[in-house]
């Protein structure tokens with residue numbers, strides 16, 4: 001039998017390794033919620049919001065029920081709605097676009113930078129310089145895979161064109177752009193605490209962050225059916241509150257997230273060393289036969305939510321790794337503009353060549369704080385075998 005076929009399995013993510021050392025502390029936090037019976041919002045969520053805002057360096061944070069709802073809340077609280085267009089990326093999780101549509105606004109897409117997979121400011125600027133049927137009022141860059149979008153350029157575009165900047169920071173807890181944390185860069189930001197995220201809840205949860213007192217006040221009102229006073233509805237909001245259990249769990253994990261993100265950096269660095277030692281690395285942005293590695297943009301701090309390589313025979317490599325029980329994931333196989341549900345946006349194949357090419361070449365490898373060096377060696381050895 002081939003040596004790689006007898007090698008150890010490597011999980012894409014193993015949350016049990018994070019849970020075991022926190023077991024007692026998490027149980028005590030959950031017990032406190034049960035003792036106080038504060039199941040929705042209340043002190044467990046308020047305490048998490050204060051600690052989270054402090055850690056991000058923002059004035060306000062509002063816990064809510066998912067990252068998807070956080071995006072909708074951030075947009076709606078920033079005053080985005082019908083008759084306004086928002087520019088975002090076609091290469092992200094679906095919610096980056098569907099939240100714009102849920103807010104009643106028009107979604108306009110612009111192509112990505114092939115080196116970072118993030119929304120390209122140059123394609124956004126080209127769109128802003130063309131007449132649009134619906135006036136553009138905001139840009140929604142996504143800090144994809146934990147790497148901040150080029151905020152220097154987006155801040156300039158926002159200022160020049162009088163636009164709101166909404167961050168999709170769902171994948172970017174702990175990322176920084178020139179010393180400022182993701183979540184503190186724009187007018188409002190949305191985080192997801194979906195269990196696979198760097199900072200994760202025990203179920204669905206999300207959060208809006210903002211430096212604006214007005215956005216904060218509106219987000220709090222909109223997450224509770226548009227109520228400022230109980231049973232007096234000023235606007236049509238929605239029920240998108242955070243559960244007390246999630247607030248309690250997140251408050252515990254917040255104490256450890258910087259250390260976990262530091263370990264993710266170590267894992268990313270080790271992948272770089274292992275791939276270079278194996279002679280598999282090609283200069284980017286496009287691969288021809290080997291592997292193009294992700295890099296940290298100068299002046300920024302990558303949160304290494306995902307470690308995404310580019311490789312030309314991606315699907316075959318994905319299958320090869322799966323046969324050896326080595327985890328890998330394709331984020332994302334179909335760009336958002338080619339999704340069945342969004343045909344109505346009017347885009348087609350060829351509309352965004354960089355996003356479409358990335359969708360054929362990207363492969364996320366296992367990365368999490370507790371991933372061991374021997375497991376990484378197994379991953380890289382299997383890829384070397386596939387490419388040999």
Ligand SMILES: Cc1ncc(COP(=O)(O)O)c(C=O)c1O
Nearest residue numbers: 066067068093095170192193194
């Ligand atoms: C970039 C991005 N935006 C939005 C979301 C939505 O977050 P949630 O799954 O918590 O609704 C996610 C997470 O899946 C995401 O990765």
